[in-house]
Amino acid sequence: MADADTPLVLIVDDEAAQLALLSYNLKAAGFRISTAKDGDEALLAVAEQGPDVILLDWMLPRLSGLEVCRQIKSTAAGRDAAVIMVSARSEEADRVRGLETGADDYIVKPYSVAELIARVRANLRRLRPTAAGQALEVGDIRLDPDTHRVTRQGQVLHLGPTEFRLLGALMERPGKVWTREALLDRVWGREIYIDTRTVDVHVGRLRKTLLSQGGEDPIRTVRGAGYAMG
Amino acid sequence: MADADTPLVLIVDDEAAQLALLSYNLKAAGFRISTAKDGDEALLAVAEQGPDVILLDWMLPRLSGLEVCRQIKSTAAGRDAAVIMVSARSEEADRVRGLETGADDYIVKPYSVAELIARVRANLRRLRPTAAGQALEVGDIRLDPDTHRVTRQGQVLHLGPTEFRLLGALMERPGKVWTREALLDRVWGREIYIDTRTVDVHVGRLRKTLLSQGGEDPIRTVRGAGYAMG
């Protein structure tokens, strides 16, 4: 899958200038970039790197963009990617008819860079649909990722975003002891410049909220190791 | 995982590759999928499973898509489904003929998957309330998609089109937290260059109207996540 959490965009175009332009703009927008000059390179890149979004020029030497698209979509890695066809032709009649591209989206030249970036973003978020989570339950505590609601014995508890994610991580695997580092990774993401003691503080706040209606402390401190639920 | 709540889409196409492709993409979009390779299978599936939406390829072996559509619409289960004809032809004449036989919508190849999904959703939206004849109701708020009317404790409220759709989206799944991005997708559709903060403004306006006659705020803000109804 994706190595870092920043999305990887594969740009396929045979014109070097075009490639450079798109590359520059998308990099500036915060994406990781990979490029390919023709269909063969593209297919190789897809297999090797598993991009999240593929910008595919309609006109390519050798294999047409259409054919490349079909082949991409027939691979495992390709199915997980959003393909955006980039076409110079705006005429409906010019489009190859009778052929289903399988593209997730298309964009017609001339287009603005802003629109392109917006399209890439839109397809990214469409690609990762709401990870239909089912409610977690440990003891008398319930956490519903869908409604973002935490209850204890029916009582609704109010948690901040970080505490919500923290509780979610802990509840996901009851009994498992998480090190502070693991929790930082899981809850805070790649914000590695954060003091591990911060975890203690948030665990403290979480405990306070969980205990506000009475009941046992559901979070176990494992001295020298970390925290666990249940 | 097969929630009876999630819409069932029947895909009718004689090309296996096409079938697999559509199947995959619509599954990823959160629908339940059923498939058929020809008209006979399609009619059987309609009768047995009562799909909500039927994607019907124009070109089929044996019976034409047109004829299949006619037959589907002549069955009880078929009348309650939205039929979307999928065709390589863009001719106006064909479109008219397609719609005359009872198809609810029409989409021409090549189309983007995003567009297809949008169409399926649009037809579902149009279909659901009419078929069930049910207005949405959350607490003391009623939204009737048929008459395009919103009331709270009997009082008729006046909403602009965007706020109406926004409220509809929120009410469709009470309790579910929608991210701003999801709401943009759902309410604003393909107008993708819209700032996510715009959602806040419209939620604000919606709230103002809903509260104009007194009562509790029915919209819950989930900090760092989005909005939910109820």
Place this chain on the structure above:
DNA sequence: AAGAATTGTCACGCAACCGTCACATCGCGG
């Protein structure tokens, strides 16, 4: 054509939230 309604964006302000520190407390080995 003029007025009304609706829409998207922005700027400002407040409240919630966050990360860090300092100090209190605890647990464990000697």
Place this chain on the structure above:
DNA sequence: CCGCGATGTGACGGTTGCGTGACAATTCTT
């Protein structure tokens, strides 16, 4: 019982997310 490192926790400054009034652009009505 002592000492030391690990953990609990109240307080605090800084940041961020969100609510909202204002405004220009656009569309709908009349």
